[in-house]
Amino acid sequence: MGNLQNLQTLDLRGNILVVLPNTMSRLRNLKHLLFPNFYFFTSWGIGWSRVTFGNDALTKVETLKCIRAVDLIRYDAVIPLRNIRDLGIRGFTSAKEVCLVLQSLNSHSQLGHLRSLWMELEKGEFPKLELLSHCHVLTRLRLVGALSQENLSLLPERLSKLELRLCLLNQDKLSVMEKLPNLRILRINKDRVPQKWVFSVNGFPKLEILTLVELPRLEEWEVEEGAMRNLKRLEIRNIPRLRMIPEGLKYVTSLGELNICQMEWAFKNRVRVNEQGIVGEDFYKQTYSGKYTPQAYAVGGVVLTSFIKAVSNVELNPVGTLLRAIF
Structure with missing residues (x-):
């Protein structure tokens, strides 16, 4: 692999496990390097080893995804990333890392x-993430951890x-988060949120897509009038x-x-x-003043498109027919 000196993009995503030669560290012209979830390095085809990137090995890289922290940090020093634009690091074992x-990104003026x-x-x-305030063009952020x-x-x-x-969210943290003025997509996954939380009036003013996945403690969710006023898609899983x-x-x-997946039958x-054409107790909540239903439904993981105006039980029956097909 070390002979591919002009290689600019190496995308290894989609592979379950990849074994890479240590010579990959010689690829000096890489601009986009995307690792799979599981990868290992080997030396001369014998045993596992740790890749040794030189200080100039990743200087041209603009996209670096799914790299392990252990491959980026050596002796408390971080390999310089002088042109990085999209960065994904997994496997941090401490706040210090x-x-x-x-700090390394900030010292090379890359946070901006x-x-x-x-x-x-x-x-x-x-740790305290005050350096993120220097990320003036950062629009996409994913954080895994408390x-x-x-x-x-x-x-x-x-x-x-x-x-x-x-991330161990609670109501106070949610109240801070819902003030983000430009947030359009929010996904909360595998979190111990409280038994009840409230989306307050004027909260999440520009949110368009909300995905809630595996929240084992959540029992009651209150949405005040005026919250999420631009929401277009909601997934509850x-x-x-x-x-x-x-x-x-x-x-x-x-x-x-409205996408409902892996939920209790009740x-x-x-x-x-x-x-039998009997409307569920919460069906009206999908409408505004009982006049309009959402344009798409998903119950059980399948999205169905509908342009039905629900103004009477007669007009609701076709929706029931669509939903029956996936139950």
Whole structure:
């Protein structure tokens, strides 16, 4: 591999496991390097080893995804990334390692050029992320690991896409997050959120896509009138204790797609029309003043498109027919 001196893009995603030669560190002209979730380096085809990138090995790289922290940090020093724009690092084992990477990027004046950032912390809590305030063009951020309320308040206002996983969210943290003025896409995944949380009036003013996945403690979700007023798509997946969709969802007139997956049958039955044409208790929450249904439904993981105006039970029956096809 070391002979491919003109190679600029190496995309290894989609592979379950990749074994790479140590000579990969000689590829000096790489601009886009995307690792798979699991990869190893080998020396002369015998045994596993750790790749040794020289200080100039990644200087031209603009996209670096899914690299392990251990391959980027050596003896408390970070390999320089002087042209990085899109960065994804997994396997941080301490807050100190996170600080080392952010400080290195700041010292090379690269924080101001980052467009997307993904950091996965395996142990402990993220350190203070005040350096993220230097990320003036950062629009996409993914954080995996415990996150303080203060860190949420330090997120750049330009963020349009945010994914949080295992961040230990609570109502106070949510109240900070919903003030992000330009956030359009939010995904909350595998988090121990409280039993009840509230999306307050005027919260998430530009949010268009909300995905909630595997929130085992959430039982009640309240949406105040005026919250998420631009929401177009909502996905609720595998939240076993959630009893019903929020009452306030009926005020979200922009909602065009509701996707319900891996939920209890009692929950699903509340939002659909059954085979006898009986409307579920929460079906009206998908409408505004009982006049319009969302344009797309998904129950059980399949999205169905509908342009039905639900103004009477007769007009609701066709929706029930569509939903029956996937139950």
